[in-house]
Amino acid sequence: MEDFTGGVTEFYELKEAPKELYKIMKKALERGSLMGCSIDSIVPARFETRTLTGLVKGHAYSVTAVEEVRNKESKVRLVRLRNPWGQVEWNGPWSDNSKEWATLSKAEKEKLQHQNAEDGEFWMSFEDFKKNYTKIEICNLTPDALEDDKIHKWTVSVNEGRWVRGCSAGGCRNYPDTFWTNPQYRLCLLEEDDDPEDSDVGCTFVVSLMQKNRRKERKMGANLFTIGFSIYEMHGNKQHMQKDFFLFSQSKARCKAFINLREVTQRFRLSPGEYVIIPSTYEPHQEGEFMLRVFSEKKNTSEEIENRIEADHPVPAPASAGEESEEDQQFRTIFQEIAGDMEITANELQNVLNRVITKHKDLNTEGFSLESCRSMIALMDMDGTGRLNLQEFRHLWNKIKQWQGIFQHYNADKSGSINSYEMRNAVNDAGFRLNNQLYDIITMRYANENMNINFDSFISCLVRLEAMFRAFQAFDQDGDGTIRLSVLEWLQLTMYA
Known part of the structure; x- marks a missing residue:
């Protein structure tokens, strides 16, 4: 999805999914994001095998809708999925012919565009979705990939940089003598999200660090670096942060792990303010190019922190008068x-x-x-x-x-x-x-x-x-x-x- 669209993809294991996953999925669809999910099969021979519930293991489904409806007793969260085969559907609760549909009013059914047809598309409850599926992937699209004016689009900032051996390839926080020399990017989060239901709002943003050209260089024996990033709060500092800042400051957020993937992506929520993002390889002295992208719900700005170029003593000091040493x-x-x-x-x-x-x-x-x-x-x-x-x-x-x-x-x-x-x-x-x-x-x-x-x-x-x-x-x-x-x-x- 990412290679075709130029978007940024988030991965969630449903066993460890964040508590606000339903809201994340709903907002993703409002933004025109692409969503896919699958059920892992430990045994490769069992890929594409149909289970008793009608779901297929090791197979890619797309998520096409997320809705909340009211039946006689309570509110129910539902997810609509599509099997790209165009047939073979879920046969559990909320499947096409299940008894649950009888509890909904005609208006609610119309809102969900419910129809009984062997078309590969079906509804299931959000709880069943989490129990049955293993992982979900959300591909967030850049505004230029979306033509529909009604879609609420992400604000995106893109920075390209490189790690240079001996200069700006400082490695991770475990290497305090060199970590501070990594490229540094100032991130200004300017507005809180629009979310009246949430008392602890903050600014939602997704950071993606991609290493460039490593697949091309694989032919020459280059492997993917182990990469990651940390985020620190800063207060109006316009200069490259020095070693002492990182020795005495805790990071506000960081990627879950440094990993040897082409791209590391993670979602965060922080208060409005100024932050510095430090992208790095795990070990120092590893030379390569990268792209750092930030997707935020509201306006953000990000730019590389570069020192102002200046000299203290451009004019030679006069020789001191007095006794010669x-x-x-x-x-x-x-x-x-x-x-x-x-x-x-x-x-x-x-x-x-x-x-x-x-x-x-x-x-x-x-x-x-x-x-x-x-x-x-x-x-x-x-x-x-x-x-x-x-x-x-x-x-x-x-x-x-x-x-x-x-x-x-x-x-x-x-x-x-x-x-x-x-x-x-x-x-x-x-x-x-x-x-x-x-x-x-x-x-x-x-x-x-x-x-x-x-x-x-x-x-x-x-x-x-x-x-x-x-x-x-x-x-x-x-x-x-x-x-x-x-x-x-x-x-x-x-x-x-």
């Missing part, structure tokens, strides 16, 4: 030894930095590459000479010391590298607010095959970020967050950085 004096000595009162080139910068950095055994680094040193000169070279004077060099060293402290904080195991998830926090600590797309790029560009980033790559990344933020600010004279560059300016900017 022992390290500064050492630097001046090495600088003068190499350059005298002149300026130093990238090769000479590499020599100076690596002589100092080798004294920091805790960094476990082989030193800076020539390419990194060229980028550093591009960052600090205010006069466009391609070299650094002592003052520019001092600025640079102060930056490197600050970044070195951040690196050491995350390099707690003294391995000489930090992993790509820690890199997100390290970049944030250095004063750069980025979004998922940029973290993806940083991981692809600077991490090794084990998703680790060494000290040289870490400094290179921050140098590049600082340089590009600073260049952007220089061009963004009116501060509107957009710039216009000629091809020459674009190439000068990117080739030198």
Whole structure:
């Protein structure tokens, strides 16, 4: 049903059906949803076998109506089903010729369009339906699949995303160090359902998480991931939620289980408000694309939470006046030894930095590459000479010391590298607010095959970020967050950085 319509399907085992199943089915039919049900047969050989009650095991029935009628004693809930064979019907209470029909008025019979015919369609009580059938599937259709204006349609929002290994494939809540890096979607539930009979109304919505392209990739040996989602309440936060939020917040709702199906779907009811949905694979580092859909009875909005891109320190801090530290004096000595009162080139910068950095055994680094040193000169070279004077060099060293402290904080195991998830926090600590797309790029560009980033790559990344933020600010004279560059300016900017 889903593949033909593009809808979202809910599955209910009738033994464990929610207490409001009758209402769910009634509302589903009012929305033009498609409904099918079946009776499980444990033995495959018994599929399509007729039981004494006239029902057929291992066979698909459609649900065509749900009604409540009043007979002499009380109200009775009824379900109308259809056997697609066009024959073979239920022969129990409320079947075509049963005595129960005699208890109804003519008007009630007309309301149910009751007729005695071997047409495969029959009524049965809702209680008998639950006792005899094993499962029901409800395919909720998107508004564009429904042409009838009288049908009360769902409000639907659709978001497409991906999990990227080393960046946004954080796994489930069992992995607190990485869970927060998963894509996050803000869901605003704006209005309560129209349900005068229900004192505890709230907003009804259905969340569907589908993994994309896995069937196509099965030929290459890819299996379905085990997927699921959690929902947390949030209060006006416009930024990607960080690790601490999930360490100290309970989820408001979640899917029943993580499961290796193409799609996981579940119905919820929550108070109006703002929530964040976290779709994830069960284990971290599993890379794939997904589609997250939300169907709600009333208006809802959902969108990916993306950080505003900004930097705290795009302008270099002036060198502090006052007494030189022992390290500064050492630097001046090495600088003068190499350059005298002149300026130093990238090769000479590499020599100076690596002589100092080798004294920091805790960094476990082989030193800076020539390419990194060229980028550093591009960052600090205010006069466009391609070299650094002592003052520019001092600025640079102060930056490197600050970044070195951040690196050491995350390099707690003294391995000489930090992993790509820690890199997100390290970049944030250095004063750069980025979004998922940029973290993806940083991981692809600077991490090794084990998703680790060494000290040289870490400094290179921050140098590049600082340089590009600073260049952007220089061009963004009116501060509107957009710039216009000629091809020459674009190439000068990117080739030198």
